Amino acid sequence: DAKTTQPPSMDCAEGRAANLPCNHSTISGNEYVYWYRQIHSQGPQYIIHGLKNNETNEMASLIITEDRKSSTLILPHATLRDTAVYYCIAKDIYNQGGKLIFGQGTELSVKP
């Protein structure tokens, strides 16, 4: 699995967009980009995934650069409940089994 690099922490004002960057410069063509988050004292929660195209669901948007070397997770209107550690994972699920390899993640603090 390609290594991912994320800033250790970020702050965001409530109601504003939170943009969380992830660098995955060694990503291979078969590797998807996944985002999970973990609210304190809970298990991780799946947010979104993508391969090449930008993706959007009810939780967030995922923007992947054309060269696929980096991506950004966007929470359009952050709330206090979005305070969590956000993990970016690059994974070839078809050839490397289902396990997820988590890094340190970004600790997002949403402030009133």
Place this chain on the structure above:
Amino acid sequence: DTGVSQDPRHKITKRGQNVTFRCDPISEHNRLYWYRQTLGQGPEFLTYFQNEAQLEKSRLLSDRFSAERPKGSFSTLEIQRTEQGDSAMYLCASSLALHEQFFGPGTRLTVL
């Protein structure tokens, strides 16, 4: 509530004792994963099952650890002769599709 349950939620034991944790996945999910998380770190993969077959084990899973999924439904993770270094949150996840894993709330183990 993701639909994945774990029992117990908390376990305190003395060094050298055996402990067993249970995970009940979402009923139709054929894949089940175990992860371990220590304070300030992301979850680390331990092992995973597809139905009742254990398909992959991490090097973290020493001889003192054993996992089973006898009928392809619930799973147990046993730690024999616990050590203080085993203190961690043990997370279970299940999946049906290849992409999204649903995590349980975890079992927090404290070894005194």
